Amino acid sequence: MGLFDKVRGSKEAEQTKLNKEEAFAAVSLAAVAADGEITEEEARGLMTSLLRMKLYEKFNDKQMSAMFKKLVGVIKNQGVEALVTSSKEVLPADLKETAFAVAADLTLADGVLAKGEKDILTKIQESLGVPEDKAVNIIEVMLIKNRG
Numbered sequence: 001m002g003l004f005d006k007v008r009g010s011k012e013a014e015q016t017k018l019n020k021e022e023a024f025a026a027v028s029l030a031a032v033a034a035d036g037e038i039t040e041e042e043a044r045g046l047m048t049s050l051l052r053m054k055l056y057e058k059f060n061d062k063q064m065s066a067m068f069k070k071l072v073g074v075i076k077n078q079g080v081e082a083l084v085t086s087s088k089e090v091l092p093a094d095l096k097e098t099a100f101a102v103a104a105d106l107t108l109a110d111g112v113l114a115k116g117e118k119d120i121l122t123k124i125q126e127s128l129g130v131p132e133d134k135a136v137n138i139i140e141v142m143l144i145k146n147r148g
Helices: 003-015 020-033 040-051 061-078 080-088 093-108 115-128 132-145
Strands: none
Touching (some): 020 080, 040 061, 040 093, 093 132, 115 132
């Protein structure tokens, strides 16, 4: 890594500090973006999931748009995994399993789990410290939920 890469890297890291709302959304966005594209259905599912949560009850359209603009910027500049890495320290313990569950639900919604989605779900599970047995249970439930 060159001198300017170190400077740019520290500046990017500084810019990717997230609050808990951004961290939660980042995990879900990472999951749906893992295969390299975000379909309209995935975007709609993500927004619907978030807007139903107490965590976002005071968010207006402008705030939601600004949050996603920031998170998409992280993906463009640092990649999908950077969202997960940036989230793990900020996300409260009581929301880590919930974030994993929403991410699993969104990736399994279309009934197809691409390799990139499997990889990112594993990364999310490990990063957030969701116990493997709990993650398996969550995935099983989401597979059942998304059958119809």
